[in-house]
Amino acid sequence: MATFQVEVVSAETSVLSVEAEAVYARSLDGEIGILPGHQPVLLALDIAPVSIVTTDQTIRLAVHNGFLYYQRDSLVVLADIAERAEDIDVDRARRRREELERRETREDAAVAASIRKQDVRLSLAP
């Protein structure tokens, strides 16, 4: 099967660079799957996992406030924070979530977003 180059770049470092067969993500408007030869896209990503399917494995990442850019068989995911499932600190995410839950400003958009980030992390944890 045809592949294309995928790079995941977080603000702090290059997280990943692989050849992939498909990439699945969720933009602000809905789910999207990208296969080689897809039309060029530029998306703002939701707080949601991104899955990268390579020939021998599926890599799952927690991506917060990212962008996805695909053009000419090269795909770039840019994000403030992008963590591979195996790099996620589960205890820290859980603690952080509990701490956020206790806050009184739980309806606040920023707090709600932080809670969702922790949920994404926890949903990916091995």
Added chain:
Amino acid sequence: MAGSAEIRQLRRRIKTVKNTQKITRAFEMIAASRILKAQRRVNEARPYAEQITAIIRGLAASNEAHSHPLLTEWPDATRTGLVVLTSDRGLAGAYNANVLKRADAIIEHVEAQGNEVDLFVVGNKAQQHYKFRGRETTGAWSGVSDSPNYPDAAAVAADVMDNFTDGRYQDVQLVYTDFQSALNQVPTTMQLLPVDPSEFAGGEELSPEFIFEPDPQEILDLLIPKYVEAKIFAGMLESAASEHASRQRAMKSATDNAEDVVNTLTTVMNQARQDQVTTELTEIVGGAAALSDA
């Protein structure tokens, strides 16, 4: 005449200096090992900034970037925002002094024009500096400078951008230390806001078959704040690398200096000991001569 009291005192001083030297040498080695890591982080953060800029340029070629609030000029504003990046700890030579000198020069320049400055300071050193001079700070952060994380930069950026989009500032400047090499770090001023539209010029237009979600204007509005965040983050990383390099140099000269002091003191001590031995000998010989004469 040199007595055993003086020798004891010298011996104690040598010991003290040697202990201090052990500490400065440890600091020197720690700083040296951190320079490399800090430098690597500067390089690792670069692709993100480059990609963001490239995408913004592509979008700006066919969309209206100038209307974004972060590119708007506020001619009626009479204040300047100043972000100053210093370290939390000292023992880094002139590192903090140089940054603060530069920041003070900007403050002076702005106030000479009849405008006012709002300070956003990162690092305990800058906080102490301005507190001592009785200046209010609009925002202050600490615990960041050693190894900055992106959320730290985002927090500073959010505060500054909020104030700017409210129309309070004519401009916002960032003062940080540019890491040019392990031997050369230069305090540098960079304009953060308003973002100069020319920085987004010259991009190749994205092909018309592109799908945008949400629409390109909205993506552009989301990307431009990231661009500002990335700039502050880059400044923080450069400053961190510079801090470690300055500390390493300062601690190296402290260690060398301690070595010199130990050498000088040892010479003085040896002389004193010789004197004492000579005196004792003279006394014994003198005493024996007096006895045999009797």
